[in-house]
Amino acid sequence: MFALMQSTRTQSLHLFNDPQTGLKAVVAIHNERLGPAMGGCRYLPYADDESAMTDAIALAQGMSYKAALAGLALGGGKAVVMRNPHVENRAALFQALGRFIDTLQGRFVVAVDSGTSTLDMDCIAQGTPHVTSTTACGDPSPHAALGVFAGLRATSYARLGSYNLEGLRVAVQGLGNVGYALAEQLHAAGAELLVSDLDPGRVRLAVEQLDAHPVAHDALASTPCDIFAPCAVGPVLNGHSVMQLRCAAVAGAANNQLTNLQVADQLEARGILYAPDYVINAGGLIHVALTHAGENSAAIAAHIARIPARLTEVFGHAQAEKRSPARVAQTLAERLLYT
Structure with a gap:
């Protein structure tokens, strides 16, 4: 994984495990030169942990390029949540993700992406202000x-x-x-x-x-x-x-x-x-x-x-x-x- 991070110039990779909610999450921060990293949160099934981390890294790199060419004062990042077919409390899972993102102290701002919704972002917002695409912000x-x-x-x-x-x-x-x-x-x-x-x-x-x-x-x-x-x-x-x-x-x-x-x-x-x-x-x-x-x-x-x-x-x-x-x-x- 370090070789992939080096080849893509990814700055950091963060893993979070919360047994109580079943949350297994990855946040990749690719680049922060132009500003804090921003990127969506994917909630999809992955074959294994490596696939989830690889996807997060590749998507974070694309977000850096996207923000730079769009003229935004942002870096690129991505959150990936590994989807379990049996989730007891989806709201609690995304609330836990919000608490995790908050530990990054504003280095990463999360948004909606494949498999997530504005309601999920509302749950994340209960644990951190570093979130957008909430119901108040609207669907992008x-x-x-x-x-x-x-x-x-x-x-x-x-x-x-x-x-x-x-x-x-x-x-x-x-x-x-x-x-x-x-x-x-x-x-x-x-x-x-x-x-x-x-x-x-x-x-x-x-x-x-x-x-x-x-x-x-x-x-x-x-x-x-x-x-x-x-x-x-x-x-x-x-x-x-x-x-x-x-x-x-x-x-x-x-x-x-x-x-x-x-x-x-x-x-x-x-x-x-x-x-x-x-x-x-x-x-x-x-x-x-x-x-x-x-x-x-x-x-x-x-x-x-x-x-x-x-x-x-x-x-x-x-x-x-x-x-x-x-x-x-x-x-x-x-x-x-x-x-």
Whole structure:
């Protein structure tokens, strides 16, 4: 684990075990140069302890890059809670997590993420003030989707020469809070939707409400479309899946879409434009960060509206340098974090 921390430049890794509630939690703090670390809390089942720690480290690094490129005075961190199928008292579990986070003395501010809700954040808030995404703050998912939609339009312009999404075939993989909100905006813009999700109820909803075409989850990536939008949990782009893609661009809400940067090079070699995930999906972080700082809705909306410009900047550098946008984005972020 120390080797992974060193290779990702992760500052610290914190483990917490509370037998009374069954809480097993990991908090990774990647970088605090620009400010305190902020990141979501995942509540998911993991195969083992190492998988949970590895996920926390990778996600914390992405949060550092996301905050830096979004122009936020924050570092990157992530909380991971290992989900047990039999939890007696969920509220008590997250209250215990709040007490744990409070021992970090403000070095880490936690927000909602996959598997958690604003109600969970309310429970955390009983043990620490270093939390956002509570019911009082609001759900960041719509803001994340708004930023991804704007970034997807910028990607369409960079690759297809038009901001107009009418008639464009967009494959949305994952119909969670952000993925479904993105699909709604795409439908309103006249895009033709291809959708998949492990929850058949979410797919039926998209078919009924958004005139979407259902595609088997493991077949969506290889289905012909203009833009593939990964919005599910976990890395979906690897050496094998990239070779199956039949699209002009990849632009979605999921974190850590690439298994490694070599996959980004494969996309570049195939002429598929990649919108770096931590650039295009920064809307949720912008919302929780600025809400936590007391900014008003107009200021938050204006900050989210800058996402397409940052993405266009990355695309411009990539074209000029003949490099993958993923490598360009990493260089720009690390310049802000380490020089």
